[in-house]
Amino acid sequence: MKNQLKAGVILSYISTGLNMLIQLFYTPVMIRLLGQSEYGLYTLVGSVVSYLSLFSLGFTGAYLRFYSQRKAKNDIDGIAQLNGMFLTLFLAMSVMAFLCGMVLVQFPRQLFGANLTESELSTAQILMAILVVNIALTFPSGLLDSIVSAREKFLFQRIVTLVGVLCNPLLALPLLLMGFGSVAVVSVTTFITILKLVVNVFYCLKILHIQFFFRGFDFHILKEIAEFSFFLFLNMIIDQINWSVDKFILGRVSGTSAVAVYGVGAQINSLVITFSTAISSVFAPRVNCIAAENSENRNQKFTELLTRVGRVQYLILMLILSGFVVFGKFFITDIYATQEYAQAYPVALLLVVPAFIPLIQNLGIEIQRSVNKHKIRSLVYFMMALLNVFISIPLAKKFGPIGSALGTAIGLIIANGIVMNIYYQKGIGMDMRYFWRSIVSLSKGMIIPTLFGCWIMRSITFDNYIFYLAMIILYSAIYGLSMWFLGMNNEEKALVIQPIQKLIRRGR
Template sequence: MTLFMLMSLTAFVCGMILAQFPKQIFGNKLTDQELHTAQILMRILVVNIALTFPSGLLDSMVSAHEKFLFQRLVTLIGVLCNPLLAFPLLLMGFGSVAVVGVTTFITIAKLLVNVFYCVKILKIQFAFDQFDFHVLREIAQFSFFLFLNMVIDQINWSVDKFILGWVSGTGAVAIYGVGAQINTLVMNFSTAISSVFAPRVNRIAAEEKTNMNKQFTQLMIRVGRVQYLILMLVASGFVIFGRYFITNIYSTIEYAQAYPVALLLILPAMIPLIQNLGIEIQRAVNKHQVRAIIYFIMALLNVVISVPLAKAFGPVGSAMGTAIGLVLANGIIINIYYQFGMGLDMIAFWKSVLSLSKGMIAPVVVGGFIMRCVTFEKISEYLFFIVVYTMVYIVSMWNFGMNVEEKALVDKLLHKGKK
């Protein structure tokens, strides 16, 4: 907690200093009023970032105790409260400041809830007078590359917006932001699944030294197949129904370019999202350093590629740069590292996961027909075809994709639901 409070203070001080120079950060494409608004937003979000350090530590403690129901409930309530609180404020004319203000308020609320749960329910005690510098050195060595990974991830997913702000202005950033937000929603599906298995991964690393890699591979296959089943429904459904969603429900026709932006971000990201349990495995066996180096190179490549593409094609070009980096780093290099550097059987992993693709044949045929022949005139028609496509996907995957273990898991969940 001492370390995280120091990091929180450092983030706060650095953020507030950066907030003094909005023009240098966001470029000359923004008006004076937009720069003033950006400065206010930065200051609010700096507070939000500073609070996430202690809140994240407490959240990790809850996860370590495998109290996932409470953890997911808090997250779900936070997700639901965000639009419920922000939307009325937007209608009252408070603008983007209201949105980030609500986000920070929810962060404070989650922090207080986590403090109460950890101290009162889990009985966790903090001893600030027994600082162990030996443990500090071990934490520093282990955490440096985790921290580097986090920084690089933030750069990689945020750099496109900065590039667009410099070369195209706020309009292009807004379009890209819509596509990026949808990509974030898809990513949350995957991380919500893999994060639940983090304690099990660490248990295998601690207890199964002789048979560790085999167990890791088996667990990664089981989780990866479940992630494929969920993510391919979401991704393929977005290919078919996403354009109408963006232009008629999520935003307006002016944001039509957000559809190809979202596709360029979502589809290449399927590879790392399906196998992202591997990130937990890297951390458990202290082999996450290579990923940091690979992602650092990918971030540099993203910048180099995205600048000319953003100038030529706007938001779509910027997303193309990120897509190329994702395919090279996650599709090729990371899988080679898993296979030869960590001893995981990635050939068996992808052979098992891709065997589910037999179940994609019928949905692809139906999806192609919907895209080619159906024009949605109203939302009721749109929702009807979503239900039709979902049912086709479920039936096809059940009959041609899923194995006996996965069907038994579904049966178990259905019987539990009936009880």
Template sequence: MKINQRKAGVILSYLGEIVKIVVNLAYTPIMLRLLGQSEYGLYQLVYSVVSYLSLLSLGFGSSYLRFYSRYRAENDEDGIAKLNGMFMMIFCVISLICIFSGVIMIKNIRSIFGTGLTDAEYSTAKILMGLLIINLAITFPNSVFNCSITAHEKFLFQKLLILLQNLFSPFLTLPLLILGYGSIGMVSVTTVLTLTLLLTNAFYCFKKLRISFCFHGFKIGLLKEMWFFTFFVFLNQIIDQINWSVDKFLLGRLAGTSAVAVYGVGGQINTMYQSFSTSISNVFVPKVNRIVAETNDNNELTKLFTKVGRIQFMVIALILSGFLFFGRAFVSIWAGDGYDTSYSVALLLIVPVTIPLIQNLGIEIQRAKNMHKARSVIYMIIAIANVFISIPLIKIMGPAGAALGTAISLIVGNIFFMNWYYQKRIGLDVIYFWKQIFSFIPALIAPCIVGILLMKYVNITGVVKLGLYAVVYAIVYELSMYFLGMNDDEKALVVGPIKKIIHK
């Protein structure tokens, strides 16, 4: 049964990513036109500020599985009940702190956003902030039920809920947007769905999983151990918030909501781009931990690191190169007028993030070796530097300046430092890795020539033309990659499923 749950979970994970991307591609342009650039920018700005309150979780959610597994191995049901009780109390307290902090933020909203908003925007921002704070406060106790479902490996139920949430959100939001409720209606739907998710998860945990809670007899030593384990996870959460949210906040203060909207569209493209890579590497995480636990063989880890990196490169290089050639037309058609700079923002974000994306299995190797602390500390320093770099760049270049500041921090930390760290400290053969990646260069020549010719001689004016030329480019890319880039094992990954289908 567990095997079926895992397979169903994997399938639904991939399906969920595809649905999320398709929904975003279809829903976002409608939402942008119904909201308008200014209100969309306001929503992005308020969301980026409220998201900092998610740091109140302190990374505790990541430690539940570790300690649950310990008690499960000892068949200690009382220990599991106390663990559930401890986590629920921690997250309920965090939820109350979140609400209290949110009230303070609302009262001081003009100090937070400075002079970048109009009086009407401040009124809307207060309501948005209140709803988003309630939404976030609900997610904290829900994380206990969600972690419990994961611990019981009920992936089918869990991933199905996420899939349904991604489907229902736009269908419930669009009528409210059409009726003129704007960003407030949009956030109201999100809050209702979050509450529904909490109630559904709670019902499933109590009725199906029969989980129990014990709210006394806690061990202080266990709480200390949990904190030491989660501290560097918490540090990584801070880094992510700085790198991916601070730009919107700075733009809101220095350039206004329209600039935030332009950046937000580019940032959304970056988010979709990253999802194509992480969904591949996650499948190999158990294998990494097994290798480290059994042999800690760096040669074997390097081969796996390179194998996954090559697969990731083939997938995201198609998207990156395609966006380079067709991205300007895509942004113009997808987002509409006033978002031309979003193309530059997206490129400045996705080009430097490409290298850490094809190397993201290395993060799991670091954690398996318990050597992830240095990465967290260095990234924290670089993320703070990102803030100081972005401020003058925003004044000079606007949204593109904010993206350039983030790009510089990504290049210094994720590319230069991490490749040195993998080679000198982790023990991976990075030189071998890059030789294997550079072997794809001959396969990229033909699609690049096609892309340049299409850019130069073709005027892409609509969705049909854009889709047609994108398909032509993808076919040229895939054929060139198959015959000039892939090794025998990679060709087998492509041909194998096709042969099975033909045989059946």
């Protein structure tokens, strides 16, 4: 199991790193082939259709908790009954999402407003229809992912993800070059979703021998699941508002070009989020095991685990964040996109920087769920989402994409940076002073990279790709050495040294 955990973490970062490399090469090509208007339309339609994922009602996040409870009691029949109940619910949700989505497809003008042309509305209908099918298929596929994750089969999961990441551009790019446009992109995405569902079904039934009992629907347990999931559902609504409503608002008040600019900044933010969840996601079963044991020092274990994982996330994310601050403007305007997308740089900064604190603490979300104390977080985030909407509408009208991002940033700082840390300390009982002392100690390693980064921004103008890449490598090397000598502890150094030692021994 320990090897599965290590392999899961390593493959998560390989997959995430590969995904980032693909975004570096594939997305710029896609943006240029589609053009700003169609890329904005593709982004806008995707953000609208994503609201259909709310039909899952938060039940996906509930499976792990209720499975862990039955596993702790070695209740095999109870687990099979739980599987059958969840599968029935998710298939029903899938059908409802599909039907609702197909109704929405008939009303593109009412959805997207008067700023879209007739041609754009026609394309939007096709994109929506394909994406509705895709979103409906993600319901059963997402449940099977949860089942595999609960059994800590991270190696299989990450390989499937890795293959999906590779297949997307390999299949979509030839179609884009042939002139099929954004329809080709969403068609390939849906095709990969279908393949992933088939593979998950085979693995769960034939390899893991997962059982599904559909008789004796336990409505008492269903009520428990519904009560637990309600606040997860509320949190899903909040996430949709925070990460999708800005695009919708911009589409209504500014049109597809503004959505395209915001979409590039949001894409950078989503890549950073993926890096943060790559490690924390594999620790979710362990969190639920600690919760199920309910020992006297449970909160101490939670604090230590949150701190250990948070420090590793900090090491990786701070390199990405600080590197983007220094090199991001040139990256967006000269590599990733064009000068037309210059505003995407401040948009990305406004989204990524305030999100840094919750990203190094995102294991805390699993901790809250495992002890059924996620309700307050959902309520806090709900208030933040409302604040985001009210602020973002006037800001978007006045400042465009930057205004929308600023509204989201204000909400993130208040809710994630301040309120949630108080709740972790007072409401759950973790020692957040210990967490932040450890993070501050690690931050000593940022002194030298910060000074070097400021010098680059003030003194250097990039005029060719080779020099630009060389400076990134130099900055990364200085960051790594500074963190090694000034920030990292022995455990973190061992995470780097041990794999190298194993490779050397194998080489001999």
